[in-house]
Amino acid sequence: xxxxxxxxxxxxxxxxEFSIRQDVIDRAAREIKEGxxxxxxxxxxxxxxxxxxxxxxxxxxxxxxxxxxxxGIVLTRKAMTDLNQQVITTLLDNGxxxxxxxxxxxxxxxxxxxxxxxxxxxxRFLELETIPVLFGDVxxxxxxxxxxxSGDQIIANLSAHLNPKRIILAADVDGIFDKNPKKHASxxxxxxxxxxxxxxxYQNLEKLEGxxxxxxxxxxxxxxxxxxxxxxxxxxxxGRLKKALLGEEVRGTKVIGKTGK
Amino acid sequence: xxxxxxxxxxxxxxxxEFSIRQDVIDRAAREIKEGxxxxxxxxxxxxxxxxxxxxxxxxxxxxxxxxxxxxGIVLTRKAMTDLNQQVITTLLDNGxxxxxxxxxxxxxxxxxxxxxxxxxxxxRFLELETIPVLFGDVxxxxxxxxxxxSGDQIIANLSAHLNPKRIILAADVDGIFDKNPKKHASxxxxxxxxxxxxxxxYQNLEKLEGxxxxxxxxxxxxxxxxxxxxxxxxxxxxGRLKKALLGEEVRGTKVIGKTGK
Numbered sequence: 001x002x003x004x005x006x007x008x009x010x011x012x013x014x015x016x017e018f019s020i021r022q023d024v025i026d027r028a029a030r031e032i033k034e035g036x037x038x039x040x041x042x043x044x045x046x047x048x049x050x051x052x053x054x055x056x057x058x059x060x061x062x063x064x065x066x067x068x069x070x071x072g073i074v075l076t077r078k079a080m081t082d083l084n085q086q087v088i089t090t091l092l093d094n095g096x097x098x099x100x101x102x103x104x105x106x107x108x109x110x111x112x113x114x115x116x117x118x119x120x121x122x123x124r125f126l127e128l129e130t131i132p133v134l135f136g137d138v139x140x141x142x143x144x145x146x147x148x149x150s151g152d153q154i155i156a157n158l159s160a161h162l163n164p165k166r167i168i169l170a171a172d173v174d175g176i177f178d179k180n181p182k183k184h185a186s187x188x189x190x191x192x193x194x195x196x197x198x199x200x201x202y203q204n205l206e207k208l209e210g211x212x213x214x215x216x217x218x219x220x221x222x223x224x225x226x227x228x229x230x231x232x233x234x235x236x237x238x239g240r241l242k243k244a245l246l247g248e249e250v251r252g253t254k255v256i257g258k259t260g261k
Numbered sequence: 262x263x264x265x266x267x268x269x270x271x272x273x274x275x276x277x278e279f280s281i282r283q284d285v286i287d288r289a290a291r292e293i294k295e296g297x298x299x300x301x302x303x304x305x306x307x308x309x310x311x312x313x314x315x316x317x318x319x320x321x322x323x324x325x326x327x328x329x330x331x332x333g334i335v336l337t338r339k340a341m342t343d344l345n346q347q348v349i350t351t352l353l354d355n356g357x358x359x360x361x362x363x364x365x366x367x368x369x370x371x372x373x374x375x376x377x378x379x380x381x382x383x384x385r386f387l388e389l390e391t392i393p394v395l396f397g398d399v400x401x402x403x404x405x406x407x408x409x410x411s412g413d414q415i416i417a418n419l420s421a422h423l424n425p426k427r428i429i430l431a432a433d434v435d436g437i438f439d440k441n442p443k444k445h446a447s448x449x450x451x452x453x454x455x456x457x458x459x460x461x462x463y464q465n466l467e468k469l470e471g472x473x474x475x476x477x478x479x480x481x482x483x484x485x486x487x488x489x490x491x492x493x494x495x496x497x498x499x500g501r502l503k504k505a506l507l508g509e510e511v512r513g514t515k516v517i518g519k520t521g522k
Contacts, residue, residue, distance in 0.1 A: 064389075067390070070358050070389060070390055070391060071358065073358075073360070073389070073391065074353060074358045074359060074360055074391060075353070077360055077361065078346075078349055078350065078353060078361075081342070081346055081349070081361060082346065085339075085342055085343065085346060088339055088342070089339065092335060092336070092339060097331050097332065097334075097335045098335060099334070099335055099338055099365075100338065100339075100342060100363070101363070101365070101366045102361070102362070102363040102366045103366075104360075104362070105362045105363045105364075105366035105367045105382060106366045106367040106379070106382075108382070108385075118367065118379070121366060121367075121369070121401065124369075124401045125401070128325075128331060128334070128401075128406060128407065129328070129331055130331060130334065130335060140382065140385045140386070140389075145389060146389065
């Protein structure tokens with residue numbers, strides 16, 4: 001089984017609210033169709049310019065403080081379903097038997113971390129030979145009312161239960177750099193992050209602005225604290241996603257979690 | 262608490278695939294806003310011309326027989342999310358804090374009847390002062406792979422756990438007639454169906470054609486087997502839904518379940 005993350009920055013234009021990168025999702029769908037035809041697959045996507053701006057405007061990430069936030073919850077949920085339905089439609093149009101599964105309907109958190117997650121639902125949709133698709137979402141939180149559950153945390157949790165052979169994070173950059181590559185031309189790609197070099201690298205990572213799920217730092221931390229290895233690749237480069245799905249070597253950053261493999 | 266069903270025949274044009282009755286949903290939203298402002302509310306809607314034709318084409322209602330049905334499952338799920346998202350958008354636009362909850366993500370069946378249903382998710386979204394919105398869906402079934410879960414069965418189950426003060430089924434007809442009112446001008450409205458007159462009425466009910474959830478006969482049976490009283494009203498008549506929500510007497514059919522009240 002493979003778990004594939006389609007990053008929010010990849011599938012949406014983060015600079016413009018509610019704008020999808022249809023051509024990118026279309027190509028990704030074709031590459032998934034070819035690259036994952038002989039394996040079980042779960043897809044998780046981010047919120048990008050759909051979920052993040054609304055969630056941020058209402059401070060959803062901080063949990064319940066004020067009744068005004070309820071408007072933010074309902075609007076964030078709607079925006080995420082809008083994005084998800086566009087992704088689902090494109091994947092279906094490309095012949096992928098995808099089933100969307102709304103995280104807020106079957107995952108709950110406690111202080112921002114997953115508390116209950118009915119993995120059985122996912123297993124059974126896999127047995128039916130469908131491709132479950134999940135996404136970052138606003139979910140119930142028993143300590144703080146609600147929270148934002150990132151796609152990255154969903155992946156870490158899924159992996160712990162399902163033991164995938166490969167986890168690919170499809171991004172709009174080649175991987176993790178020593179500086180933010182969108183700001184610094186001199187940024188250098190880090191080929192592997194592991195328990196030895198993690199601390200040094202982590203100090204240097206710049207937090208990407210405007211990301212309620214905490215940007216690249218949180219993504220790396222999520223992996224380092226999990227028992228997974230995940231490979232970040234650039235799915236804007238044609239063919240790279242397909243190769244990565246097939247297990248071929250591509251430019252990217254491998255992040256080695258607690259397994260130490 | 263009130264549970265409101267927006268019937269598939271009400272919110273879509275059942276004669277034309279994937280056609281929504283936007284004006285009807287708009288008016289319903291305004292009447293809900295006025296009629297349910299002082300109470301907790303759960304909305305459940307049907308599949309109408311979105312869910313039913315696809316589900317029927319692939320015989321989804323019979324459970325797993327053939328791998329070709331998988332295409333039917335993914336297309337039915339997408340169609341239901343399409344309809345649901347249009348309903349959600351209209352309700353939000355009218356100031357109702359609705360949260361859609363995908364039934365297939367947190368309800369599973371066994372031989373077509375609800376087996377597991379995480380009601381806690383619904384209770385907690387109610388506590389946050391949002392309005393949960395559910396809908397008829399294709400869900401996992403541990404005996405037959407998958408099945409169609411009707412909005413009517415969801416309502417019967419919700420009611421058993423949440424004890425609503427009122428259950429209103431908003432339809433496109435005045436209630437239950439002794440004959441199909443869409444076919445017979447002489448059809449007479451039945452004001453109340455109870456344990457005494459049920460058997461006689463049931464024999465006469467004509468099954469509405471082309472409804473994978475089993476038409477009006479199943480709807481009535483669902484209520485008669487539950488411990489609920491439900492009132493069927495015609496939401497095409499302006500003002501009737503609002504009055505019914507406020508608890509005022511309106512033309513319709515009251516169906517008295519096992520409570521005998």
